[in-house]
Amino acid sequence: MPPITCVEDLRQLYKRRVPKMFYDYAESGSYTETTFHRNEDDFKQIKIRQRVGVDISNVDTSATLAGKAASLPVAFAPVGMLGIQNAGGEIKVAKAARDFGVPFILSTMSICSIEQVAEATGAPFWFQLYVVKDRDYIRNLIHRAKAAGCSQLVVTMDLSMLGQRHRDVKNQLSIRPNLKNLINIATKPAWALDMVRTPYKTFGNVIGHAKGVDDLSSLLVWAAEMVDPALDWDDIAWIRKEWGGPIILKGIMDVDDARIAAQMGIETIVVSNHGGRQLDGAASSISMLPEIADAVGDQMELMLDSGVRTGMDIFRARALGASGVLLGRAMVYALGAMGQPGIAKLLDILQKEMKTTMGLAGKTETASIGPEDVWR
Incomplete structure (x- = not known):
């Protein structure tokens, strides 16, 4: 295997090691995938100012995210089914994040449960909440997260209706593979063997906790019916009260929505x-960040996800107003490619890229990175 030097190397290794249907699940967008590709492309249009004549003997990549110190301005995004990309995936990412000193966000639709991750890591992590119609289930999930010691609640705002991902439909993606998918799985023996051996085989936050969901078959019915199109700002106020502390709203892409969140006293948005x-056809996240930062950046903390692939992208996001970024696909690539060591490798790569970028841009601390450091 050639040396792993960048996130793209991890993606290529990931593609070889996991079944096609799960690779396509991660590496795809909705409908024409215009916005999916725009997220990466727009980062590349932002030029970083090269500066010289600055003492860059000591470059510090640490930052503060949601009030907590982090060794790098990144957190691992909430991605469903990490435990299918790599056996026990949620626990592996959480451990690597703990060891490196960055936040990990556990998805509602994780394979490993809140309690399993908490027991395995022995360290606080963040929990992401999908809002479904069953409010008793939501209340119970919030209190489970509190009991497990989760330090932040991240509420996803942009899943009140599902966008269609053509690749998933064509692959007939399901937790019960069809013959075509089973044949492809047979070409990935290491992945298959790990899945047979792992004790983590179900959706631990849902099965046995949501009403009427006792097995994988009933989970499929529940998931199709529980997406809540009625989610509104009153629900956010209720969730905040149930949680009893600061929450992070994920999925804000409009200045007006950011202002509403600020008026409610929300501390952080993504x-x-x-x-x-x-929403295919939407703007890239990075293109909307400066406008939102100008509107509410002095009232709340801003984070960003979608399209981050390099340490240079982290620098760009910081320059345009984000305290840090969430890593989604880059995390999946690393986990699927190499498991927990892959996550550690990813963090090392990004920190090295970030440190090099900062130095060549004449910056020694992340707090000093600002709009003057990039050309748009």
């Missing part, structure tokens, strides 16, 4: 288009 997996 500028995000769900990785291009929801």
Whole structure:
């Protein structure tokens, strides 16, 4: 295997090691995938100012995210089914994040449960909440997260209706593979063997907790019916009260929505288009960040996800107003490619890229990175 030097190397290795239907699940967007590709492309249009004559003997990549110190301005985004990309995936990412000193966000639709991740890591992590119609289930999920010691609640705002991902439909993606998918799985023996051996085989936050969901078959019915198109700002106020502390809203892409969140006293928002997996034709997250930062950046903390692939992208996001970024697909690539060591490798790569970029841009601290450091 050639040396792993960048996120793209991890993606290529990931593609070889996991079944096609799960690779396509991660590496796709909705409908024409215009927004999916725009997320990456627009980062590349932002030029970084090269500066010289600055003492860059000591470059510090640390930052503060949601009030907590982080060794790098990144957090791992909430991605469903990490435990299918790599056996016990949620626990592996959480451990690597803990060891490196960055936040990990567990998805509602994780394979490993809140309690399993908490027991395995022994460290606080963040929990992401999908809002479904069953409010008793939501209330119970919030209190489970509190009991497990989760330090932040991240509420996803942009999944009140599902965008269609053509690749998933064509692959007939399901937790019960068809013959075509089974044949492809047979070409990935290492992945298959790990899945047979792992004790983590179900959706631990849902099965046995949601009403009427006792097995994978009933989960499929529940998931199709529980997406809540009625989610509104009153629901956010209710969730905040149940949680009893600061919350992070993920999926804000409009200045007006950001202002509403600020008026409600929301402490942090994530500028995000769900990785291009929801509204196809929407702007890229990075292109909307400066406008939102100008409107509410002095009232709340801004984070960003969608399209981040390099340490240079992290620098660009910081320059345009984000305290840090969430890593989604880059995390999946690393996990699927190499498991927990892959996540550690990813963080090392990004930190090295970030440190080099900062130095060549004449910056020694992340707090000093600002709009003057890029050309748009």
